Structures are given as C-alpha cells and as structure tokens.
Amino acid sequence: MLEKLGEVLRKATDKIANAIFLDKNLVNSIIKDLQRALIEADVSIVLVKELSDKIKKSALDERLKGVEKKEHIIKLLHDELTAILGEHKQLELKKGKKEQNRIMLLGLYGAGKTTTTAKLGNYFSKRGNKVALVGLDTHRHAAAEQLQQLAEKHKLPYFIDTKEKNPVKIWKKYGKELKEYNVVLIDTAGRHSFDKSLVNEIKSLDKTIKPTETILVMPADIGQAAKKQSQEFKEILDILGVIITRMDSTAKGGGALTACAETKAPVYFITTGEKINDLEEFNPKSFLSRLLGMGDIETLIEKIKSVTDEGKQKKIQEKIKDGNISLEDVIEQVKSMGSMGGFDKIKSMIPGFSNVEKKIPENLIENQEEKIKKWEHIMKSMTKEERENPELLEKQTSRISRVAQGAGVHNSDVRSLLKQYKLLNDMIQSGSDLDMSQGMSQKQLQKLAKKFGKKMRF
Numbered sequence: 313m314l315e316k317l318g319e320v321l322r323k324a325t326d327k328i329a330n331a332i333f334l335d336k337n338l339v340n341s342i343i344k345d346l347q348r349a350l351i352e353a354d355v356s357i358v359l360v361k362e363l364s365d366k367i368k369k370s371a372l373d374e375r376l377k378g379v380e381k382k383e384h385i386i387k388l389l390h391d392e393l394t395a396i397l398g399e400h401k402q403l404e405l406k407k408g409k410k411e412q413n414r415i416m417l418l419g420l421y422g423a424g425k426t427t428t429t430a431k432l433g434n435y436f437s438k439r440g441n442k443v444a445l446v447g448l449d450t451h452r453h454a455a456a457e458q459l460q461q462l463a464e465k466h467k468l469p470y471f472i473d474t475k476e477k478n479p480v481k482i483w484k485k486y487g488k489e490l491k492e493y494n495v496v497l498i499d500t501a502g503r504h505s506f507d508k509s510l511v512n513e514i515k516s517l518d519k520t521i522k523p524t525e526t527i528l529v530m531p532a533d534i535g536q537a538a539k540k541q542s543q544e545f546k547e548i549l550d551i552l553g554v555i556i557t558r559m560d561s562t563a564k565g566g567g568a569l570t571a572c573a574e575t576k577a578p579v580y581f582i583t584t585g586e587k588i589n590d591l592e593e594f595n596p597k598s599f600l601s602r603l604l605g606m607g608d609i610e611t612l613i614e615k616i617k618s619v620t621d622e623g624k625q626k627k628i629q630e631k632i633k634d635g636n637i638s639l640e641d642v643i644e645q646v647k648s649m650g651s652m653g654g655f656d657k658i659k660s661m662i663p664g665f666s667n668v669e670k671k672i673p674e675n676l677i678e679n680q681e682e683k684i685k686k687w688e689h690i691m692k693s694m695t696k697e698e699r700e701n702p703e704l705l706e707k708q709t710s711r712i713s714r715v716a717q718g719a720g721v722h723n724s725d726v727r728s729l730l731k732q733y734k735l736l737n738d739m740i741q742s743g744s745d746l747d748m749s750q751g752m753s754q755k756q757l758q759k760l761a762k763k764f765g766k767k768m769r770f
C-alpha cells in the first residue's frame with residue numbers, strides 16, 4: 313500500500329535530518345524525488361506543485377539555519393502532507409436506545425460495496441452492536457447470494473430477497489424485523505457509470521430508507537478520478553463519508569485519498585485486502601506517520617536536535633572552506649551522518665510497522681558505531697603530529713603497527729581510517745568545481761567519490 317511513496321518520504325526525511333549542509337542542490341534533489349513519487353501515487357500536479365514550492369521556499373529561507381531549518385522543513389513536509397490527506401472524521405454511531413443507524417453504501421460496479429458491507433458488519437458487531445446486512449442489489453446477477461455467503465461465513469444476520477426486483481419493496485418488506493438492530497448496513501447496486509437509472513434508484517432508496525449515513529465506496533485504483541466521482545454523487549445526495557477500497561493493490565491510492573480531501577468528502581475507512589478484517593479507520597495523521605515510518609514527528613525532531621551539534625558543524629564547514637580538514641573532522645562527519653541511528657533507531661518508534669526493517673541490514677548501524685569507536689581509539693594512540701599530518705603514517709608501516717597495537721585494533725583498521733581521510737581530503741583539494749560558499753551536498757560528495765572511483769562509505 314503506497315510502499316514506494318512511503319520509501320521516498322522516509323528517504324527524504326532522512327536526507328534532511330542527516331544533511332550536514334542543507335544546500336540548494338540537496339533540497340532540489342529531495343524535492344524532485346518527492347514530486348516523482350507523489351505523481352506516481354497519482355496525487356494531482358497542482359497539489360504537488362504547491363507542496364514543493366512551499367518546501368523549497370522555506371528550505372532556501374536565509375533566516376532559518378541549521379537544526380532550526382531542518383526541523384522547520386520536516387514539520388512543514390509533515391503538515392502539508394497531512395493537510396492534503398484531508399480531515400479526520402470518524403463514522404460515529406448514534407448510541408441512543410431507540411436509535412437505529414441505517415448506513416447505506418453506494419458506488420459504481422465493482423467498487424467493493426458488497427465486501428465492504430460485510431467488513432463493516434463484522435467491525436460493528438465486534439464492537440458490541442446488533443448488526444444486520446440488507447441486500448438491495450437487484451441489478452447484478454447473484455449479488456444477493458454473494459452477500460448471503462459473506463454474512464453466513466461471518467455469522468452476521470442478513471436480509472435478502474432473490475426474487476424481488478424492486479429494492480424499495482425489499483426494504484419495506486423487512487422494515488419491521490429490522491427495528492431490533494441498531495446498525496443496519498445496506499448494500500446497493502452499482503452501474504458502469506454514473507447514469508440516470510442509478511440516480512433514480514438511489515434517490516428513491518434514500519427517500520424510503522432515510523439513511524443516517526450515506527457512504528460512497530470507491531476503489532483506490534481510480535486515483536484522482538475519485539474527485540469527479542465524489543462530486544457527482546454529492547450533487548444528488550448528502551454523502552457524509554467515503555470508503556476507499558483496494559488500497560493494497562494499487563500505487564494510485566494517494567490520488568484517491570487527496571481527491572476526496574479536495575472535494576471535502578472525509579474518508580472514514582480504507583480497505584486493504586479481501587479478508588474480513590482488512591478494514592482500517594482512516595486517520596490522515598497516523599496514516600502519514602506510518603508511511604513516513606515514524607511514531608510521531610515530535611520525537612523525530614527531538615532526535616535531530618540531540619544529534620546535531622551546531623558549533624561543530626560550523627567549524628567543519630569553515631575548515632572545508634579553507635581546504636584544511638583533520639582526522640577528527642572526518643570522524644565528526646561520519647558520526648553526524650550516522651548518528652540519527654538511521655532506520656534502526658527510528659524503527660523502534662514505529663507502531664507495528666515492520667516494512668522498513670526488512671530492507672535495512674540488521675547490523676549496518678551497529679557496525680558503523682563500532683567503526684567510529686575504533687577510529688576514536690586509533691586517534692588516541694596517535695601523536696599530535698600524526699593527527700595533524702596523517703600522511704606520516706602512510707609513509708611508515710611501523711607507525712601504523714604502533715598505532716594499531718596501542719589502540720588494540722588491526723593494522724587494516726588504521727588503514728581504513730586513513731583511506732577515509734584521504735578520500736575526503738582529496739575531494740576537498742580538487743573541489744574547484746564546487747561552490748564552497750554553499751558547502752557540499754551529499755550528492756556532490758558522491759559525485760566526487762565516483763570520480764575518484766571510490767565508494768563513499770558514510
């Protein structure tokens with residue numbers, strides 16, 4: 313379900329959080345990735361453009377600096393995405409003793425009305441309601457039997473009439489019996505398109521049944537077209553909410569959800585599979601948190617704050633400008649890039665979402681932390697002269713062995729540190745094509761690393 317979009321959003325947030333220099337290039341590349349992913353999820357181009365303009369503007373706002381800027385952008389991204397997903401509205405049942413909730417489901421052919429009727433029946437019955445399913449689709453062959461099968465399988469009372477062709481008559485026939493149920497779910501017939509016969513049928517059902525809730529069911533794969541469809545239905549009836557089905561089987565769910573928000577049709581539920589329990593209440597905030605792979609945004613921001621030492625960052629930036637970087641600086645860089653703890657730490661904040669876990673090698677972050685610890689030991693075993701001038705070690709293997717022994721590591725560990733230092737230093741020395749006033753973006757760093765035929769291992 314929107315896995316690709318989630319992945320891009322997670323990467324974008326991570327890139328912002330970990331960036332040493334949030335410069336124009338990095339911001340542009342993040343925005344490009346976001347745009348591509350949102351458009352692939354079928355979010356309307358107008359919304360995508362508005363969103364990216366806002367992010368760009370605040371990213372390049374000179375008044376914001378360092379952590380403050382990162383915090384601001386991540387919050388902005390989060391808030392804007394939540395806003396385009398619409399308001400949170402729950403389907404609230406009337407609970408009075410004599411109150412009956414008559415919930416009528418509408419939609420075109422194959423939208424998922426019948427299966428959703430059963431899912432909702434199960435959902436409300438599990439929450440202590442007396443539920444009945446009523447089959448009023450007299451249009452499609454075997455529609456009543458489909459509802460019957462689902463109802464029997466999940467032990468839900470149902471009311472159908474396979475012979476009667478007039479749905480209004482079926483409703484009237486069971487009117488009395490249905491009085492004892494406090495939640496009555498009504499499955500209706502669809503059509504290929506929004507046509508006159510459908511309009512007439514649902515208008516007459518509405519008049520007779522007087523539903524307390526009229527819900528439009530639309531499949532996620534129609535994407536942005538959900539906008540037109542919900543507008544059409546809203547014109548003839550008071551549609552209180554929407555259910556988006558088949559979120560599991562399309563990449564276009566983003567379009568359907570945002571389109572509903574645009575027409576102010578709140579999404580009550582989404583369905584995410586064919587099984588009876590594949591029904592979720594839709595809450596834009598938690599939906600987004602899950603997509604982004606984090607428990608809540610405040611925790612993430614705290615984390616960014618705790619790992620970003622602005623003083624250190626500034627110093628490194630100045631040294632890079634002077635083309636003068638020490639071993640300590642290399643370690644600082646690696647530390648700040650890795651110290652968000654990557655997904656490994658973030659995943660602990662994710663409620664019940666393990667998608668991220670699978671893709672990240674288990675020991676990746678631990679290795680990084682271990683490596684940094686080693687490097688710090690190595691540096692402590694070096695003389696001041698060696699620290700300032702690490703080339704001295706390269707020239708003399710005996711120095712390497714001495715340092716390795718002092719730090720309790722292998723010679724190869726010392727060499728690996730020297731390699732990282734050399735790589736960064738080389739890049740800085742040859743950085744004539746870099747705009748140093750902006751600092752280097754990770755993309756530029758990677759480009760340079762490629763030029764040197766080396767892999768960046770940050």
Ligand SMILES: Nc1nc2c(ncn2[C@@H]2O[C@H](COP(=O)(O)OP(=O)(O)OP(=O)(O)O)[C@@H](O)[C@H]2O)c(=O)[nH]1
Nearest residue numbers: 421422423424425426427502557558583584585586
């Ligand atoms: N993968 C997946 N399939 C679903 C979901 N919801 C419904 N379906 C499937 O979509 C198909 C159509 O669902 P129905 O409930 O019969 O749709 P309908 O709106 O009643 O269709 P008509 O009565 O023909 O208008 C069925 O094969 C369902 O199993 C979902 O969330 N995920």
Ligand SMILES: [Mg+2]
Nearest residue numbers: 425426449455
């Ligand atoms: Mg049906």
